[in-house]
Amino acid sequence: MVNQKSLKRFLQYRLSLIKFQRLGFEKVFSYNLGKDVGVTAEQVRKDFSMFGLKGSKRGGYDIKYLLKTIDEIFKRNGERQVIIIGMGNIGQALCNYQGFKENNIIIVAGFDLDPAKYSKKYAIPVHSTDKMEEVIKKNSIRTAIIAVPEFAGQEVCDQLVSLGIKGILNFSPVNLKVPEDIVVNYVNLRNELESLFYYT
Amino acid sequence: MVNQKSLKRFLQYRLSLIKFQRLGFEKVFSYNLGKDVGVTAEQVRKDFSMFGLKGSKRGGYDIKYLLKTIDEIFKRNGERQVIIIGMGNIGQALCNYQGFKENNIIIVAGFDLDPAKYSKKYAIPVHSTDKMEEVIKKNSIRTAIIAVPEFAGQEVCDQLVSLGIKGILNFSPVNLKVPEDIVVNYVNLRNELESLFYYT
DNA sequence: ATTTTTTTGTTCCAAATTTCACAATAATTG
């Protein structure tokens, strides 16, 4: 399977490439990208070579070509659909997050146990978790965000996997046990902040 | 300097330890913790040994003792103060995030360029960025959250560093250039989600 | 009291990741 770290670097390269393009450049060298993203030039070249991205010796890499290929890697041309399970603080914030909307990422629906959340006050429709199967099947959803409290994390995860979800972004503070063909990215906001207090 | 990865693992161990304690246990073995957190028992023992945490051969580790020591590592006994720069979507969500409040993490103030945000409608006082110095000095703040748009990230970071901030949690999608005694943790919500679409 | 069992703490080993080094080659210069 593909290296998860290098995948995430590609998304950084992409942001950097767009920046260079806005500045009027058409070509970049590996050390331009590396410097901007904070990795070595060799790392950039290795990443590119891993995905078959070609440059020209002495001429560097063509920005348009790189962006086009990266867009394909991440399916940026189609609509990319996601669901959110858990409409608490984090779930609600993600619904309103411009960063998703601006990048073809559509949050199709939210799910929650609390009926008080099934109102129209959110940017997206919110349903009972009973409806997960229906929504996933109807839209062929493959990607989900888990934003439920700790105790519910694993159970929700198991359900999602059984309904065909392949990629999970997990905000709940649990280590999820999943089959090996499922990819989980973890975001633990509290731990990211708290670890900084070690240095204070 | 200390290994950032093992620091974050300690916070996972902590959550797991609390879980075990709630279940009535007083001792754990490295493989209990490892299994729950998703690392090997050897990794747990290595981490503990790195921070001088002692167990007893055959008896395992004392949960209370581990928790007490981990609490010291992360200064959990005192109040831990933070400021947020950028009161957009993410900044606002973090203000209301229970996970911080429940863990002695106090968001002292928020800062934004937009005067429309200086109202009382947030859970914390929001000021002009001009006031950062005053607030940081008065409260001896050492930790900050950057939640501004891409273009402002580096500038805000430079300001913070010059005002004595030592740890930064960065939500802006830029690689921050900082002196080597400053620690930056990156959270890029969009990239974490987007990288999953590779697999769809 | 001795033996057996279990688990830690640590050294040694393996795998993965990153960096180095350099040949190959395309652009540029004279």
Add this chain to the structure above:
DNA sequence: CAATTATTGTGAAATTTGGAACAAAAAAAT
């Protein structure tokens, strides 16, 4: 058009990270 220079692409070296293995020690069993 030959010589020079700059940059890619990649195989080898180095580093980092995680895992296995085992001696030491404590508890339990006999």
